[in-house]
Amino acid sequence: DQQVKQNSPSLSVQEGRISILNCDYTNSMFDYFLWYKKYPAEGPTFLISISSIKDKNEDGRFTVFLNKSAKHLSLHIVPSQPGDSAVYFCAASGVDFNKFYFGSGTKLNVKP
Amino acid sequence: GAGVSQSPSNKVTEKGKDVELRCDPISGHTALYWYRQSLGQGLEFLIYFQGNSAPDKSGLPSDRFSAERTGGSVSTLTIQRTQQEDSAVYLCASRRGTNNEKLFFGSGTQLSVL
Incomplete structure (x- = not known):
């Protein structure tokens, strides 16, 4: 039962334009939301x-936007740069920070 | 060290063999996590250690998986009688304490079971 979902496995954007990555969650008790960025052969690094x-x-x-009523958050990258090309993971945790639930990731490709 | 260190970076093993994966967290970080990422999948929670408390093992997929954390620092994830479906990247992460939400990840161990 996946509590954090990223429904877009990939996104392609032109350099200089806006990238919008989306994430949905099901657990209303989640209190903190994070975005991580992952390059190949590296561990995820905290973004925002x-x-x-x-x-x-x-x-x-x-910029990260949170819509609690819709249980939805999004990450906006403006302007997008080729170096932003990576896999982006959305994560959520409860108030005790003990467990972090990750989405399946969105692979962003920023074309020069 | 400056970051979370994992070894080996790559491990190829034969089905049925046991493997041990090591994680050295950031010095002073009391919380340590193991995740795995199978091909095309997200990060799957395996186990969580916090200080001297009993670990949260709720994510371990079977009793072939176990982990320990000695002296509140280094952790070892052991997979016994490996199966092909165990092939994945195993990621270790640590964080400073109970009130800091950031996880710091290592580069992972790519496990391939032939």
């Missing part, structure tokens, strides 16, 4: 997070 008390968090070119 958002608490359930917020609906937006911004860090440079990266």
